[in-house]
Amino acid sequence: MKSALATRIAGSADLYHNHARKPYHGINFVVAHDGFSLYDLVSYNHKHNGANGEGNNDGSNDNFSWNCGAEGEEGAGPGVVALRFRQMRNFMLVLMASQGTPMIVMGDEVGQTHFGNNNWYGHDDKIGHMHWDAAQQPERAAFLRFSSELIRFRKECPLLGRADFLKPGDITWHEHDWGNTESRFLAWTLHDTLGAGCGDLYFAFNAHPFEVRATLPPPPPGQKWSRLVDTNLPSPKDFTVGGNAGVEPEYGIQGYGAILLISKAA
Structure with a gap:
């Protein structure tokens, strides 16, 4: 699916x-x-x-x-x-x-x-x-x-609920094997091509029962990834308003978990 x-x-x-x-x-x-x-x-x-x-x-x-x-x-x-x-x-x-x-x-x-x-x-x-x-x-x-x-x-965030359909430069799917029916992991980046100032958004969903360690794509120049959402974390860390201080280049998405990262000025 x-x-x-x-x-x-x-x-x-x-x-x-x-x-x-x-x-x-x-x-x-x-x-x-x-x-x-x-x-x-x-x-x-x-x-x-x-x-x-x-x-x-x-x-x-x-x-x-x-x-x-x-x-x-x-x-x-x-x-x-x-x-x-x-x-x-x-x-x-x-x-x-x-x-x-x-x-x-x-x-x-x-x-x-x-x-x-x-x-x-x-x-x-x-x-x-x-x-x-x-x-x-x-x-x-x-x-x-x-x-x-x-x-x-x-x-x-203007990147979500856009008025026009996405163009190739607006989104990057971090997936190279769409036909693998055993895969339960999906990740993508929404790029701030609108110049909205809210930064790029990185999403990852892991429907496997085990952790998947994802190598994050590089954030825009002069920025870093910050965690906004990790559904595996207890409240209120499951949604950190404004994003946390930053994350490592590799992120472990827990089984039956999902994350949302935002790019912010380093």
Whole structure:
């Protein structure tokens, strides 16, 4: 799926670069109102629609989800919970990194759950209600902060959500073997060809269960790479406002982790 993912990240020109359309005419999303919430996407392998009165036969059976090691809340120890929120940060980062218009379902920014129900719209109860107190829970409060900072950064950085489709000089894919179906690592650099002053952006996503040590591309002359996002780090280091002091030329992206680096004056 890596080539397909890269095409979507770049703005889906295969679908929209015609009839004078722009990247923002494409709507990017990880989940929608039909199906699992973002939290349930990483917490359930199967739908749990028993409360709907149709013998669990309603709703989609193709959820493309992974429970990170335990189905639902039962048996979900600290390691499973931590992995779930890391995966949610990965999803939120790739959504905000993609050209086009991002769509987020209300509640996903705090890890809203429908308890594994993927056809929950008819429930006027805890299954369908917005859980307003969710943000008071430590893990969800941290995810809300991460999501908020990431949205703010996207709105402030002209390199994301561009008005025109990317040209070859705007992006460098750090990939030489697109046909390797065993590869679960993808990295690219967005170059500040707009002269926006926000620096180049380096993204890397590692869906392998093991660490990948990436040799970073050289930053622009007179600049250095600084870490803005590392989804493997605990809050608030998962998003360091303004970027940290700098990183080494080789960066270890942890399993099921992702990073965003920004180039800054050295």
